[in-house]
Amino acid sequence: MDEQQARAYWQENIRTIMQLLGVWFIVSYGFGVLFVDLLDTIAIGGFKLGFWFAQQGSMYIFLILIFVYAKRMNTIDEKYDVNE
Amino acid sequence: MELQTLIYLFVGASFALYIGIAIWAKAASTSDFYIAGGGVNPVVNGMATAADWMSAASFISLAGIVSLLGRDGTAYLMGWTGGYVLLAMLLAPYLRKFGKFTVPDFVGDRYYSDVARTVAVICVIFISFTYVAGQMRGVGIVFSRFLQVDINTGVVLGMAVVFVYAVLGGMKGITYTQVAQYCVLIVAYTIPAIFLSLQITGDFLPQVGFGGTIQFAFDNGVREIPAGTYVLHALDQSFKDLGFAIPYTEGRAGVWDTFLLTVALMAGTAGLPHVIVRFFTVPRVRDARVSAGWALLFISILYTVCPAVGAFGRLNLIKNLQNNDYAVWTRECTADDLANIQAAQRAGQDTARMPCRGQWFATWENSGLISWLDKNGDGKIQIANGGAFKGKAAYTGERGASGERLISNEAIATPAGQAVGNEVVVDRDIIVLANPEIAALPNWVIALIAAGGLAAALSTAAGLLLVISSSISHDLLGRVIYKDPETGKSKLTDAQELMAARGAAAVAILIAGYLGINPPGFVAQVVAFAFGLAAASFFPVIINGIFDKRMNKEGAIAGMAVGLTLTFVYIVLNVFVDPSGTYKVFSIEATGIGTIAMVIHFIVAYFVSRATAAPPQDIQDMVESIRIPRGAGEATAH
Numbered sequence: 267m268d269e270q271q272a273r274a275y276w277q278e279n280i281r282t283i284m285q286l287l288g289v290w291f292i293v294s295y296g297f298g299v300l301f302v303d304l305l306d307t308i309a310i311g312g313f314k315l316g317f318w319f320a321q322q323g324s325m326y327i328f329l330i331l332i333f334v335y336a337k338r339m340n341t342i343d344e345k346y347d348v349n350e
Numbered sequence: 351m352e353l354q355t356l357i358y359l360f361v362g363a364s365f366a367l368y369i370g371i372a373i374w375a376k377a378a379s380t381s382d383f384y385i386a387g388g389g390v391n392p393v394v395n396g397m398a399t400a401a402d403w404m405s406a407a408s409f410i411s412l413a414g415i416v417s418l419l420g421r422d423g424t425a426y427l428m429g430w431t432g433g434y435v436l437l438a439m440l441l442a443p444y445l446r447k448f449g450k451f452t453v454p455d456f457v458g459d460r461y462y463s464d465v466a467r468t469v470a471v472i473c474v475i476f477i478s479f480t481y482v483a484g485q486m487r488g489v490g491i492v493f494s495r496f497l498q499v500d501i502n503t504g505v506v507l508g509m510a511v512v513f514v515y516a517v518l519g520g521m522k523g524i525t526y527t528q529v530a531q532y533c534v535l536i537v538a539y540t541i542p543a544i545f546l547s548l549q550i551t552g553d554f555l556p557q558v559g560f561g562g563t564i565q566f567a568f569d570n571g572v573r574e575i576p577a578g579t580y581v582l583h584a585l586d587q588s589f590k591d592l593g594f595a596i597p598y599t600e601g602r603a604g605v606w607d608t609f610l611l612t613v614a615l616m617a618g619t620a621g622l623p624h625v626i627v628r629f630f631t632v633p634r635v636r637d638a639r640v641s642a643g644w645a646l647l648f649i650s651i652l653y654t655v656c657p658a659v660g661a662f663g664r665l666n667l668i669k670n671l672q673n674n675d676y677a678v679w680t681r682e683c684t685a686d687d688l689a690n691i692q693a694a695q696r697a698g699q700d701t702a703r704m705p706c707r708g709q710w711f712a713t714w715e716n717s718g719l720i721s722w723l724d725k726n727g728d729g730k731i732q733i734a735n736g737g738a739f740k741g742k743a744a745y746t747g748e749r750g751a752s753g754e755r756l757i758s759n760e761a762i763a764t765p766a767g768q769a770v771g772n773e774v775v776v777d778r779d780i781i782v783l784a785n786p787e788i789a790a791l792p793n794w795v796i797a798l799i800a801a802g803g804l805a806a807a808l809s810t811a812a813g814l815l816l817v818i819s820s821s822i823s824h825d826l827l828g829r830v831i832y833k834d835p836e837t838g839k840s841k842l843t844d845a846q847e848l849m850a851a852r853g854a855a856a857v858a859i860l861i862a863g864y865l866g867i868n869p870p871g872f873v874a875q876v877v878a879f880a881f882g883l884a885a886a887s888f889f890p891v892i893i894n895g896i897f898d899k900r901m902n903k904e905g906a907i908a909g910m911a912v913g914l915t916l917t918f919v920y921i922v923l924n925v926f927v928d929p930s931g932t933y934k935v936f937s938i939e940a941t942g943i944g945t946i947a948m949v950i951h952f953i954v955a956y957f958v959s960r961a962t963a964a965p966p967q968d969i970q971d972m973v974e975s976i977r978i979p980r981g982a983g984e985a986t987a988h
Contacts, residue, residue, distance in 0.1 A: 302601070
C-alpha cells in the first residue's frame with residue numbers, strides 16, 4: 267500500500283468516526299442534556315421525549331452506532347485491501 | 351427450602367463454578383496470564399467485559415441512585431454506557447493492532463520514554479486500587495446482609511475465591527469466570543425487574559413498563575391515582591402532592607454540571623485500564639471493534655432495566671407504604687391472612703398493601719436499611735418530602751407501640767404547607783435488594799440476588815487485580831527495573847515473569863482485602879477520583895498517541911502531569927479539605943473536573959509537542975502501522 271492510499275484510507279476512517287460521533291453527541295449531550303427540557307414538551311406514550319432519550323434512547327443508539335461502525339469499517343478495510 | 355439454606359446453596363454453587371472454570375483455564379504463559387493468549391471470541395470477550403465493568407455499585411446501588419435523583423441520574427446511565435462508543439471508535443481497534451499486553455506498554459513504547467511508562471504504571475495502580483477497595487467492601491456487605499456472617503469474614507472469603515482464580519488462571523481464568531458471572535448477575539437482576547414490571551404495569555419488559563400504565567389505583571396520601579395512569583405521571587403527580595420541589599422526570603442539577611459529569615464519566619470509562627486491556631484479548635482488529643458493541647449490548651441489558659427498576663421502586667414505596675398500618679402490615683402471617691391474599695390474587699387484585707405483606711419492611715428495618723419514626727403517633731407509615739429525623743438512626747434497642755425499632759433521634763418538623771410529613775428513611779440500596787420480597791417472589795430469587803451481587807463484585811475485583819499485577823510484573827519489573835540496557839528488552843524469562851505476575855496478584859489481593867476490611871471511609875468519593883484521573887490522563891494520552899503522529903514524549907509527559915495534578919489537587923481540595931465549596935473555581939463540581947483537566951491536557955500536550963522535536967522516525971512508522979488493521983497477529987511481549 268503506497269502512501270497516498272494509506273492517507274486516503276485514514277481520511278475515510280476519520281470521516282466515518284466523525285459522522286458517527288456527531289450522532290453520538292447529538293443524541294446524548296444534545297437530546298439528553300442540553301435540549302432535554304425542550305424535547306420534554308413532546309410526549310410519546312408515558313414518556314416525555316427528552317427523558318426517554320436521557321434514560322433509554324441514548325443507550326439504544328450508542329449500541330446501534332458501534333455495530334454500524336464495525337460494519338462500515340470492515341467494508342472500508344476491504345476497499346483499501348487492508349483487511350485481516 | 352429455608353431461605354438461608356438456599357442462599358448458601360446458590361452462593362456455594364456459584365463459587366464452585368468459578369473455581370472449576372479457573373482450574374480448567376489455567377494460565378501456562380505470560381500471554382495467557384495477561385491477555386488470555388489473545389484468542390478470545392469477540393462475543394465472549396464482550397460478555398466478560400460487561401461483567402468486568404459492572405461492579406457491586408452498578409448491581410446494588412445504581413438503581414437506587416437513579417431512583418433518588420430522578421432525571422439527574424441520567425449522567426450515570428449515559429456516562430457509563432456512552433464511553434463504549436469512544437472506546438470502540440477511538441481506542442480499542444488501534445490498541446489491539448499495537449499488540450502488547452498493557453496500557454503502560456503503549457504509553458511507554460509510543461512515547462519512547464520510561465518516565466512516561468512509570469507515570470502510567472503509577473496511575474494504573476492508583477486508579478485500580480481505589481476502585482478495588484470498593485469491590486471488596488461490596489463483597490463484605492453482601493455476605494453480611496445475606497449470609498449473616500461478619501463483614502470481615504465476608505471479605506476474607508471473597509479474597510480467597512478471587513485469589514484462587516485470578517492467581518491461578520490469570521486473564522484466561524478471569525475471562526471465562528466473568529462469562530459465568532455475567533450470566534449469574536444478569537439473571538439475578540432482570541428476574542425481579544420483570545416480575546415488578548408485570549405486577550405494576552402488566553408489561554413483561556421493564557423498559558416497556560417504564561413508559562406503561564399502572565394496573566391498580568392507589569392513594570398517595572393526598573389524592574387517589576387512578577388505574578391506567580402512566581407510571582411516570584403517577585410519580586410526578588405524587589411528587590408534587592407530597593411536597594417535592596421537582597417532579598421525578600425533571601432535573602435539579604444544572605445543565606453545565608450534568609454535561610461536565612457525563613463527559614468525565616464517558617472519557618473515564620474509555621480510559622480505565624481494566625476495560626481497555628480486555629480488548630487486547632481478541633484475535634483481530636475487527637474483533638476489537640465489534641467486541642465493544644457486544645460489551646455494550648450486555649451492559650445495556652442491565653443499564654436500560656435499571657432506570658425502570660428505580661422508578662418502580664420509588665412508586666412502590668409511596669403506593670405500598672403511604673398510610674399503611676405498620677403493626678398489621680408487618681405482622682406474621684396468620685392462616686386467615688394467607689387465605690385473604692390468595693383470594694385477592696385470584697381476583698386479580700393488588701396484594702402489596704394487605705396485612706402481613708410488609709414483612710420485608712420489618713426485615714430490612716432489622717438490618718438498619720429502613721427506619722421508621724412514628725412522628726404523629728398514628729401507628730401508620732407516612733412517606734413524603736423532607737427528612738424524618740436528624741442524623742443517622744440511633745436505635746434504642748427497644749420496640750415502639752406498633753412493634754417498630756425505636757429511634758432516639760430528634761424528629762424533623764414537616765415543612766409548612768406540606769400535607770404529609772415524612773416518617774421514613776430508606777437506604778438507596780433497598781431499591782434493588784428488597785425487590786424480590788416486595789414483589790413476593792420465591793426464596794430462590796432472593797438467593798439469586800445474593801449470588802448476583804457477589805458475581806458483580808468479584809468479577810470487577812478480579813479484572814482490577816489482574817491489571818495491577820501485570821503493570822507491576824510486566825511494566826515495572828520487566829520493562830523498567832530488569833530492562834537490559836543493550837537490547838531494551840526484559841532480562842526476565844517468560845517463566846520468571848509469570849511467577850512475578852502471580853506474586854504481584856497475590857500481594858494486590860492482600861492489600862485490597864486490607865482496604866476492604868479497613869475502608870478509607872470515603873469509598874464513594876474516591877470513585878469520582880478514579881474516573882477523573884482516567885479521563886485526565888489515559889484517555890487523552892492514548893488518543894494523541896494514535897491520532898496525532900507529531901505528538902512526542904515532551905507533549906505527552908507535560909499533558910499527563912498537568913491533567914493528573916489538576917484533577918488530584920481539585921478533588922482533594924473540594925472533597926477532602928473543604929467540601930463546602932471554598933475552593934471551587936467557576937463553580938465547577940469536583941465530579942466534573944476530569945473533563946476540564948482532559949481539555950487542558952489536550953491543549954498543553956499540543957503546544958509543548960509543537961515547540962519540541964518531532965518523535966523519531968521509527969515511532970512515526972509505528973503510528974502509521976497501528977492505523978492499519980492488516981497484520982495484527984498475536985499480541986507479543988516484545
